[in-house]
Amino acid sequence: MKTIFTRAFQQGLFLSFLFAAPLAQAYPNFIGYSYTTCITCHYNPHGHGPLNDYGRAIFAQEIAARPFISSSVEDETLAERSGFIPGVNLPTWLRPGLKYRGLWFKTDPGSTNSMEKFFNMQTEVNLALHDEDQKYVFVATWNQLHEERDIWGKGEPVKDFMRELYLRLRLGARTYVMAGLFDKIYGIRSVDHTSYSRSRIGLGQYDQTHGIGVMYAAPSWDFSVHLQTGHQQKIETAQHKGFSMTGEYEIGEQHRLGASLMSTETEVVGWNRFGIHDRWGLRESPGSSLMWEAGIVQNKTKATDQTKTGSYIMVESMIHLTRGYNLLSTVERLQEEIKSSSPENYRWTLGFLTFPFQRTEFRATVTNAKNYSLDSSNPDAWVAQGQLHVSW
């Protein structure tokens, strides 16, 4: 019994890191720096994908550390050099970008069952084209996979894929309309794709969808609706069609409370998700924040008419230590069904989220995973992880 449960638990964690590897692309935690909405720094109003000029400048002059750079070089100068080619002003309409992310992880360090792997998780070329006022924006993000994989479920492994391909139109000062392929609009979408609040919702690494999204962004609140037609490259039975919506309201300075709803279905399954979330910047501790998201996940299997309703909770603290260095703590709980006999899964990820150089992120974390069930008990699973992200 020990062998079966332990191996299943450990292998599950291993596979979750391998196939739903965390891609950090947007930092909702940066409400700690007073950046309350994603659109400040990203072309996508809900974050992820390429940074706009302002986002690149903020990364250079406020977020990332600046070792080996003379103190005579002002932060504003770093901001000016944060473009694709440092010091070169490309035409206003042209904003290319490159991203690399490498992940090393080791499960259960010190154990005989330990597994270790390094891979190039993200090799990405992105391009944003827009007019001077950014009223019309086109974004394309192309990814090279580290190995051929059947990510569309068609039995045809692919070497690369488009992660984003959309047009964004700004209507007036506050309304954004997006059409094309992009991430689903729901919840906080924390930086870790493997977190329960992402992977169990359907917000994983390859869970983008085609559709139309509309966001209205007022100064103290925003509301978005996303009509989803499913990812058209996926096998038809995996194309989730439906809608999602999310909104946030600023209930205090650097403090936003939000709620999200998503309802989609394929020919095979139906999904309903509802969550509430909170993002809280600590004003006396600039750069630090607390976020939490809690919700319910309902999955229906159409063939059997069977419905399971589970719950998830995520609490994440980012503690700003000094410029470029943060302590990160993420605690999660998942229960596949809301009933006492359903096992409770817990994960605690503790470590450092750092931006030690310009254009560079390095993350070092340890995850402790627990499983509690009424009738059995399993040893903890551990994963040590290092992640290097270079963004150009």
Next chain:
Amino acid sequence: MYRGKAVIQILCFLSLFGASTAHAQSITERTTVGLNKLVWLEKLRISKSGKFDSGISSSSGFGVTFEKSWASGEWGGGFGVMAASGRASAGGFNGSVVFADTGERPFALFGALPRGYYRLTEQVDLGALVPILYRRIDWTSKDKALTVDHRGPLATGATFEIRLRLSPDWEITQAIGALGEGETLWHLGLQFAL
């Protein structure tokens, strides 16, 4: 002991990042009550007819805390008490001894929670706790010949704690550590200042 040393070393390292000018030197006192979630793992040993097997127990429950804490400048300390209850289950045995009724066992826990902490900022404390826990879990089996041993009702360990002061009244605590090798302890709480 190595756990306590590790936590203290982490704190000393993190204290390098602190803002030394942020705090007045007078002693401030604070009293809080809190609601907490506890999850921990412990080793278990079972025996029957001269055969032994080892496994683990998982416990999950809720507790209430009462704590007094003091701070002077960047450093502080506190002492809290906790009462908690919840459920425990056992597993992870090799199978050489059969323990059939491993399921839901209620537990009661009383704890003393001395802690020391470093005030990174006005809103962030990074600390170390040495929880001293008295807990009762009734592992009596229907199989009267089976003996279940854990280390006894008293356990102690060390945890690393992050405490965020969200407002003058409310705090969030997140503590992770161990009672022994492979015996992790989590403690999450919401505290209200009296």
